[in-house]
Amino acid sequence: MGHFPLCIYFIVLPPRKKMFSIFCFFKIHSKHYWMGMVSRGRKALVVWFMFATLLGTLASTEGLTVFAADNNFVSIHNGNGNRRKLDDIAGSISIDCGIAEDFSYIDRTTGIPYISDSTFIDTGINKVISARFISQTLQRALLNVRSFPKGKRNCYTLRHPEGKATIYLIRASFMYGNYDESDRLPEFSLYVGVNFWDTVKFDNASHVVIREILHVPLMDTIDVCLLDTGLGTPFISALELRHFHNSSYRTQSGSLVLFKRFDIGSTTNRIVRYKEDAYDRMWFPYNIPSSVSINSSFTIDSLNDNEYKLPSTVMKTAMRPLDVNDSLDFELDTGDPSLEFYVYMHFAELEKLQRNQHREFDVELNGNIWAKSIVPEYLHSKTIFTNDSVRGTKLKFSLYRTINSTLPPILNAMEIYLVKDFLQEPTDQEDVNAIKDIKSSYRIVKSWQGDPCEPMRYSWDGLNCSYNGYESPRITSLNLASSGLTGHISPLFSKFTTLEYLDLSNNSLTGEVPDFLSQLVNLRELNLSRNKLSGLVPASLMALSKNSSLTLSLDGNVDLCLTAPCKEEKKKKKNNIVVPLVSALVPSLIILAALIIIWRCKTKQSIHQGQATVVKSHKREGLLKSNNQQFTYSEIVSMTKNFQSLIGKGGFGMVYHGYLNDGTQVAVKMLSTLSNQSSSQFQNEAQLLMRVHHRNLASIIGYCNEGGNMGIVFEYMAYGNLENYLSDKTKVLSWKERLQIAVDAAQGLEYLHHGCKPPIIHRDVKTANILLNKNLHAQLADFGFSKLFPLETVSHLSATVIGTVGYLDPEYYISQRLTEKSDVYSFGIVVLQLITGHPAVIKSHDNIHIVEWVRPILTRGDIRDIVDPSLEGNVNSNSVWKALEIAMACAGSKSIERPTMNDVVVDLKQCLEMANDIRHTWEIGSQTMQSIDYSGANCTELEMGPPAR
Incomplete structure (x- = not known):
C-alpha cells in the first residue's frame, strides 16, 4: 500500500449538535501534514478512515487535497502552510439520487465521494433498478433512482460553492432499469432554472442517458428541474456539478450543451474522467476512418498548466491520415441546419521532430477555412477554437498539411457544444429570496420548488406574476389563505415591491397590523380577515381604504380596533357593562318589540315593489366592484370630449379615443344597448379583465357604472386591431413582426388556459380581437363571450355555440362541447392570416x-405561393415552414390532435429565433411538412356557422 501514515486523531464533539470535527497529524517523506474534517453524521467516521488508508498513495503529493460534499469538508495541509485546491473537483457537488438519507460513499473508480439527495429536494420516492440490470461494471450511482410520480415539476436546488457568474459543468445521468417494474420507457423534459435544457428519452431499459451543460448561473442557486410531459414518470439517477475556470469555454452568449467529446485515437477503448480529468469531463473513445493512431509514453503538460486542464491520458494519443500525403477527414451529423455549435480542437505533438521535420496544417469546416497554420507543441497541449458559432446539417472537418509541412496533420481530442440561448429571465432575485424566506419562516407546507414564476404553466400555487417579454417576472399576487400561518406578520412581505394582492386570511396570525404594509405602493387588495390580530389598525392603511385605493378586509379579528382610543374604550366597557345593561334591558326590549311590529307591516306593503329594484341594482352595480379606478359618467364624457373620436366597434360596445387628466391616452368602450344579453356580456368582460393580469391581455385602467351608463377604460393601443392592420396595404408587417405578434397573442391565450384558476376559454379569438400598441406588441381583447371552467375535473363545457365565421372550431360547432382546443383552432387561423395576408374566408376565391386554400399548395411543396407577397421574399424559409406546421396543427379538425397553447408558445419562440437567420431565404422550395396530416385540417361549411360579429 506504500506509505501508510501514522495518525494522531483529535475529535471535537460540540454539545447538543450532530456536527463534529476530526484532526489528524502525520508524516510522509520527512514532511509533516495535518488533515481536518468537519461532518454532520457519525457515519462519516467510516469515510474518514477510508481516506486514511489512501494517504499512502499521496506520498509524493505536496500541498492540499480537498474533497467537498454538501457540508462535509476534508482537507490536507502541508507543513509549509501552502494551500491549493486539487484542480476544481473541490468546488463540486456529487449526488447519488435515490440512496438513503445520511448515506454516502466513495466511487471505487473515480474516488469521488457521493452523497444522498435528501438535502437538495423534498419530493419524490427512492427506488432500486431491477436486479437483472445490475452488474459488476455498472457505476454505483446508477443502481438507485429518485422517481417523481406526483407533481408536474420537481426541482433540485444546488447552491454552487463558487458563487454565481462563473462556469459550471452540470451533468445529469439517467438509467431506467425497469425500476418501477412496468417495462414502459418514460420521456420527460429537463430544465435548468426556468429554461428548457433537453428531452430525456431512452432506447431501452439499460440505456444510460447523460446530459451535460456548461452553464453560468445568474442566481445564487441553480435549479435542475424534471418536468412531467405526460409520457411517463420522470426520474433521475445522479446529478453532478463541477466548477470550471472562467478563462475556458468562452461564448458570445448562451450556455453550451455537450454534443460530442472525443478522445481521438484511444488505445484503451474506455471512458476517461476524474481523476485523470481534473474537471471530471467524460471523454469517449473515437477513431477516425482511414486513419492510424499514434501515441506517446510521456506525460502531456507535465511542466505547463493549460487553462483547459486536458487529461494527459487523452492528449498522449492522436490520429493521423493512413497515407501521410492525405488529409484527415471526418464528418458528424447534426440533423438541424438552424442549430449553432462551438468547436474546440485540442492538439499536442507526440513525436520528437528532427531538424528537417515540420508539422503544420490548416483546418476546414464545411468547406471553409476554420483555422490556419496550426503547429502542435511537443508534449504541450494547444486548443483551437473560434469566437463565432458554426451551423450545418453536417459538420465536415478536413485537416490538411500546409506547403511548408513535411508531416501529416494530427488530432488528439475534440469537443463540440450546442449553443443554448436561455432567453427567459428567472424571477427577480429579491422576490425569490423573500418568498423562500417566507416559506422557511412560516414553515409553509406547499410544493414550492424551482423558480416561483417560470415556466409560467408551472408557477407556484398561490402566486401570480407579471411578465414583460424576456425581463425578470415579478410577484404581483400572493395567496396564503388557510396556510396555517402563526406568529406576527413578517417584515419579509415588505420586500415584494410590486405586490398588488395579498391574502393572509383564515390563519392564526397574532400581534398588530404592521404599518409597513401601507408602504407597498402597488397594493390594491389586502385580506387579513379571520386571524387573531389585535391593537389599532395603522391610520395609513385606514386612509388608503377610505380613498378606495386599497380594499382592506379585517373581519373576524375580535381584538382589532379601527379607531383610537382602543384599549381605553375596551377597559371602560368592561368595567361598566353590568349596571347599564340591567337598567336598559327592559325598556330596550319593549322598544324593540314595537319596532319589529312596525317593520313587518311596512315590509308587507313594499316587498313586491322593491324586489325588482334590488335585483336590478345588484345586477348593474354590484358586479362591477373592483380595485380598479372608478370613473363617473361626467369624467368619461370629459376624457372622450363628449365621445368625439370613434375608433372601434365591439360586439356590444362602441370604443372611443380619450385622455386622462395626466395626458395618458386611453380607449373607452361604452355599452351600446341596455339589453340583458349585451349588459351581461359587457359585465362578463369587465369582471374577467379585473381578475386577470397579463402583458398580452387587454389592460383595464378603470370602469364606469353610473345609472344606465356602463363603460370600461382600457390602455390605448396605437395601431388598432390586427385585422385592420393586415388589410391596410400601405402598412407592411415584417416577418419577424408577424411572428412576435403571434408569440404575444399565444402567450395571452396560454395564460388564460394554464395560468388562470379556473382556466378561461376566450371563444372568439380572431385578428379583430388582437390589438397592437405603438411598438407592435399584441394584446388579446374582447372577452364578452369568455367562459370559465368551474372545476379542474371538467374536460369540457356544454355551451351555446359562439364565434365568428372562419375562426369557429368545427368540432365545437357540431358537438357544442367547448374545450380550450377551440381557442387553439381559432389561433391557428390567425397564424395562417399572418403568414398569407389573407382573411379567414377568402372572398376572391369563391369564399x-x-x-x-393553403392545403393544396402545401401538397405541391412550394411555400412561396403561400407567403404574403408584400414580404417580397424577405423571410427565413425554415421559419416559415415551422410557422405553417404550427398553424396547420392548430387548425386540425380533431381537437385531441391539436397542440396545447403551452406547446404553441414554445414552438413559435423557436420559429422567431429561426427568423433571425437570413441565410436560408427560399433555399428550400420543395420541402414537405413533418408529421402533420393535412387532410384532417377541415372546416365547417360557411353557411353552417354563426353570423359574423
Missing part, C-alpha cells in the same frame, strides 16, 4: 376557407 374559400383559408385552410382549404
Whole structure:
C-alpha cells in the first residue's frame, strides 16, 4: 500500500449538535501534514478512515487535497502552510439520487465521494433498478433512482460553492432499469432554472442517458428541474456539478450543451474522467476512418498548466491520415441546419521532430477555412477554437498539411457544444429570496420548488406574476389563505415591491397590523380577515381604504380596533357593562318589540315593489366592484370630449379615443344597448379583465357604472386591431413582426388556459380581437363571450355555440362541447392570416376557407405561393415552414390532435429565433411538412356557422 501514515486523531464533539470535527497529524517523506474534517453524521467516521488508508498513495503529493460534499469538508495541509485546491473537483457537488438519507460513499473508480439527495429536494420516492440490470461494471450511482410520480415539476436546488457568474459543468445521468417494474420507457423534459435544457428519452431499459451543460448561473442557486410531459414518470439517477475556470469555454452568449467529446485515437477503448480529468469531463473513445493512431509514453503538460486542464491520458494519443500525403477527414451529423455549435480542437505533438521535420496544417469546416497554420507543441497541449458559432446539417472537418509541412496533420481530442440561448429571465432575485424566506419562516407546507414564476404553466400555487417579454417576472399576487400561518406578520412581505394582492386570511396570525404594509405602493387588495390580530389598525392603511385605493378586509379579528382610543374604550366597557345593561334591558326590549311590529307591516306593503329594484341594482352595480379606478359618467364624457373620436366597434360596445387628466391616452368602450344579453356580456368582460393580469391581455385602467351608463377604460393601443392592420396595404408587417405578434397573442391565450384558476376559454379569438400598441406588441381583447371552467375535473363545457365565421372550431360547432382546443383552432387561423395576408374566408376565391386554400399548395411543396407577397421574399424559409406546421396543427379538425397553447408558445419562440437567420431565404422550395396530416385540417361549411360579429 506504500506509505501508510501514522495518525494522531483529535475529535471535537460540540454539545447538543450532530456536527463534529476530526484532526489528524502525520508524516510522509520527512514532511509533516495535518488533515481536518468537519461532518454532520457519525457515519462519516467510516469515510474518514477510508481516506486514511489512501494517504499512502499521496506520498509524493505536496500541498492540499480537498474533497467537498454538501457540508462535509476534508482537507490536507502541508507543513509549509501552502494551500491549493486539487484542480476544481473541490468546488463540486456529487449526488447519488435515490440512496438513503445520511448515506454516502466513495466511487471505487473515480474516488469521488457521493452523497444522498435528501438535502437538495423534498419530493419524490427512492427506488432500486431491477436486479437483472445490475452488474459488476455498472457505476454505483446508477443502481438507485429518485422517481417523481406526483407533481408536474420537481426541482433540485444546488447552491454552487463558487458563487454565481462563473462556469459550471452540470451533468445529469439517467438509467431506467425497469425500476418501477412496468417495462414502459418514460420521456420527460429537463430544465435548468426556468429554461428548457433537453428531452430525456431512452432506447431501452439499460440505456444510460447523460446530459451535460456548461452553464453560468445568474442566481445564487441553480435549479435542475424534471418536468412531467405526460409520457411517463420522470426520474433521475445522479446529478453532478463541477466548477470550471472562467478563462475556458468562452461564448458570445448562451450556455453550451455537450454534443460530442472525443478522445481521438484511444488505445484503451474506455471512458476517461476524474481523476485523470481534473474537471471530471467524460471523454469517449473515437477513431477516425482511414486513419492510424499514434501515441506517446510521456506525460502531456507535465511542466505547463493549460487553462483547459486536458487529461494527459487523452492528449498522449492522436490520429493521423493512413497515407501521410492525405488529409484527415471526418464528418458528424447534426440533423438541424438552424442549430449553432462551438468547436474546440485540442492538439499536442507526440513525436520528437528532427531538424528537417515540420508539422503544420490548416483546418476546414464545411468547406471553409476554420483555422490556419496550426503547429502542435511537443508534449504541450494547444486548443483551437473560434469566437463565432458554426451551423450545418453536417459538420465536415478536413485537416490538411500546409506547403511548408513535411508531416501529416494530427488530432488528439475534440469537443463540440450546442449553443443554448436561455432567453427567459428567472424571477427577480429579491422576490425569490423573500418568498423562500417566507416559506422557511412560516414553515409553509406547499410544493414550492424551482423558480416561483417560470415556466409560467408551472408557477407556484398561490402566486401570480407579471411578465414583460424576456425581463425578470415579478410577484404581483400572493395567496396564503388557510396556510396555517402563526406568529406576527413578517417584515419579509415588505420586500415584494410590486405586490398588488395579498391574502393572509383564515390563519392564526397574532400581534398588530404592521404599518409597513401601507408602504407597498402597488397594493390594491389586502385580506387579513379571520386571524387573531389585535391593537389599532395603522391610520395609513385606514386612509388608503377610505380613498378606495386599497380594499382592506379585517373581519373576524375580535381584538382589532379601527379607531383610537382602543384599549381605553375596551377597559371602560368592561368595567361598566353590568349596571347599564340591567337598567336598559327592559325598556330596550319593549322598544324593540314595537319596532319589529312596525317593520313587518311596512315590509308587507313594499316587498313586491322593491324586489325588482334590488335585483336590478345588484345586477348593474354590484358586479362591477373592483380595485380598479372608478370613473363617473361626467369624467368619461370629459376624457372622450363628449365621445368625439370613434375608433372601434365591439360586439356590444362602441370604443372611443380619450385622455386622462395626466395626458395618458386611453380607449373607452361604452355599452351600446341596455339589453340583458349585451349588459351581461359587457359585465362578463369587465369582471374577467379585473381578475386577470397579463402583458398580452387587454389592460383595464378603470370602469364606469353610473345609472344606465356602463363603460370600461382600457390602455390605448396605437395601431388598432390586427385585422385592420393586415388589410391596410400601405402598412407592411415584417416577418419577424408577424411572428412576435403571434408569440404575444399565444402567450395571452396560454395564460388564460394554464395560468388562470379556473382556466378561461376566450371563444372568439380572431385578428379583430388582437390589438397592437405603438411598438407592435399584441394584446388579446374582447372577452364578452369568455367562459370559465368551474372545476379542474371538467374536460369540457356544454355551451351555446359562439364565434365568428372562419375562426369557429368545427368540432365545437357540431358537438357544442367547448374545450380550450377551440381557442387553439381559432389561433391557428390567425397564424395562417399572418403568414398569407389573407382573411379567414377568402372572398376572391369563391369564399374559400383559408385552410382549404393553403392545403393544396402545401401538397405541391412550394411555400412561396403561400407567403404574403408584400414580404417580397424577405423571410427565413425554415421559419416559415415551422410557422405553417404550427398553424396547420392548430387548425386540425380533431381537437385531441391539436397542440396545447403551452406547446404553441414554445414552438413559435423557436420559429422567431429561426427568423433571425437570413441565410436560408427560399433555399428550400420543395420541402414537405413533418408529421402533420393535412387532410384532417377541415372546416365547417360557411353557411353552417354563426353570423359574423
